[in-house]
Amino acid sequence: MATKLLANLIIMGSGIVGRAVLQAYRKALENANKTGVAHETVQNIRRAGKAMTEQEARQILGISEQSTWEEILQKYDILFERNAKHGSFYLQSKVHRAKECLESVYQWKGDGKH
Structure with a gap:
């Protein structure tokens, strides 16, 4: 019961x-x-x-259209490490996505990134 x-x-x-x-x-x-x-x-x-545009990726990394892949990698390393130590995960992920976006652009152009 x-x-x-x-x-x-x-x-x-x-x-x-x-x-x-x-x-x-x-x-x-x-x-x-x-x-x-x-x-x-x-x-x-x-x-x-929406996917990140090439222009947005360049703005995030602070590079121009004339930048080489090596310059992009240098800028990426600096910004990624800076945000890993003193910044935010959000900004760090934006920097990473920007590099990924430009990686596909430079790979398509055949600008020998490797």
Whole structure:
């Protein structure tokens, strides 16, 4: 008898908690739509999914279109190490992605990077 009562209480309690969570989620979405946060979040997600452009990669590394692959590697090493020691993981990952982007560009141009 006690087991059955306990099971009913658990089921009833989980239903109440579930409805409360759903209601809170709906309210959070409503508030996000009112303030524009939802739209901004969707835009950031879309932006994050796009590949880095060659121009953006050059800006991150601070190099020009005339830079050699060796110059790019030097700049990469400096910025990557600086952010590993005193910077942020986010900036370090941006530097790495910039190098990857330019690596494919220089490989395509056949500028002998290896």
